Amino acid sequence: MYSMFKRSKWRSLAAITILVLTVVVFVVYFVNHPEVWDELGQIPRTTLFIILGLYLIFVGSLALVNTATLRLCRYKMKASESLLLTMYSSVINFFGPLQSGPAFRAIYVNQKHGVKIKDYTIASFVYYFFYALFSIILLFSGVLKWWITPFAIVLLVAIFYMKFKKNKYLGRLSLLSLSNWPYMAAATFAQIFVLLMIFWIELTAVSPGIQFSQVAIYTGAANLALFVSLTPGAIGFREAFLVFTQKLHHIDNATIVAANTLDSAIYVLMLLILSGVIIITHAGKKLRVQPAKD
16 A cells, blocks of 8 residues: 555656646747747637637547447447436546546446446547557557558457466456447547547647648647656646657647647636536535545
8 A cells, every 4th residue: 555655656756846847848938939929829819719629629538539449248238328427537537636637437337327437448448549559540640551450450459368368467348238339439539539639629729730641640649648647637748758659640740839738728728618517417425436445
């Protein structure tokens, strides 16, 4: 118990340190490049509202992913409850400690609906697999032939399933509802497609010459940064990974900084709107759970 607390303490400290350093880097960059502020100030309000609306749709796609995760566990949750759970967990995942949204969802469905935490966790691995798969395809879309994609998806799904089928922990994949794997793939694809649209609008708003092919690669890179992130919204990690993969998407630093500043601001605004909805609907009380036992 002490070792877990110690690890959590150091993880929190690392996240705060990285977050502070990222803010400092951004401030210094904006001071030295005031033209970036000018670019952001020239973005039409209509564009801002469109991005905000797409982020609200994005939350709906996350609810579909949550529903798909539960269907893999052979449980069907009402759409309204899944959406409310997704809204609440999205808020605490960003503003709460240690990005605790996924853990909260697992505990909630266990206590309220009897879904085993282990089964929900394994089902989440299926989601992460499809999320990583689609993101990798986008990242290397500039060098892959379009007709290779469907064959690559089928092959990687087969390899993933066969490789982990005999694993003591991930072997529980065989206990999941295989008929719902396509539903999970579709839900994950919908989520990434919405993100692709969001990034396309943001990037073209600050740099009109950006090509859609560049946005696709950029989206793949931004998504994959979430797998190594310690900070809310992968702040710091996402920007670093986008700079690291510049040779693939060919988007300059100024555009990356401006687009990510715009994205973070609108995403936080969206979360504040969700927080207001949660308060008005008393969702916090409806979704209250007991602390998980060791």
